[in-house]
Amino acid sequence: MNRQFKHLKDIIFGTLYFLCLPFNEGIRAILLYHSINDKDTFQNQMLYLKKNFRIVLLKDLQKEITKDKIKTNILSLTFDDVEKSIYKNALPILKDLGLKATFFIAPNWLGKNIDTPFKGRKIVNIQEVKEIFSLGHEIGAHTMNHPKLTEIPLAEARKEIFQSKSYLENLIGSEIVSFAYPYGAFDERIQNLLKEAGFYYGVTTKEALLKDKDIDWFELPRIGIDEKIGPFQFKGKISKALEIYEFLRGR
C-alpha cells in the first residue's frame, strides 16, 4: 500500500469515525494481529482500547456479551501463529497494561522459521507458549500444520482440528475452546468438525464488527490490524465507521 493511499484511508476513517461517534455504543469486536514490530504504535493502540472497551478473553466473550445489559463496548484481542515479534514486543505491553489476549497456535510451526504466508517469520517455541499461558492469556488452536482446511480431504481436516486441540490441552493442562481457521478458510463441514471436537468458538478473517444479535459463534469476524495503520483508521475500524466504509466500498 503506498503512503498517499494510507494517508487518504486515515482521513476517510477519521471523518467517518467522528460522524459515527454518537452511535458508538455496544460495539463488539475481535481484533487480529500477525506481528508487532513498532512498540510505540502498539502501546498507543492498547491504551486507546483499554480506555474505551472492556477487553475480555475470547473464551469469555459469549458470557460477557450475554450478561451485558448496558451496551458496554466489548473487545477481544487475538494473535495468529504467534511469531517472536509478538512475544518480544507485544507481551510486555499487555502485561504492563494488564490486558489479556488469545494466542492461536499451530503446534507443528512451533520453534520454526515459516516462509508463508508472510516471509521469514520466526514462530515462538513450546516453552514460550507455556509462558504466555501462565501469564493468564488464552491459548487457541490453529490446526497442526496450518493448511487451508477447505482444500484438504475431510479426514485430514478432522485430524488437524482434533489433534491440535488435544496437543495444546496436554501442553498447557487446560481446555482449549477457541479455534482460528487458517487463512480464514472454512465451510459447514469444517464448522461441524469444530463442534464435534468440542470447540465453542471459530474465528475467521472476515472484517466486521460482531452483530447485535444472532451471533454465529463458529463464524466470528475479526478486524485485521496492520501495525502501520494510522491512528484514525485504527479507531475508525473498531467503530460503526467500519460498516459505513465497507458499505461505501460496495461490499
Ligand SMILES: [Zn+2]
Ligand atoms: Zn495463521
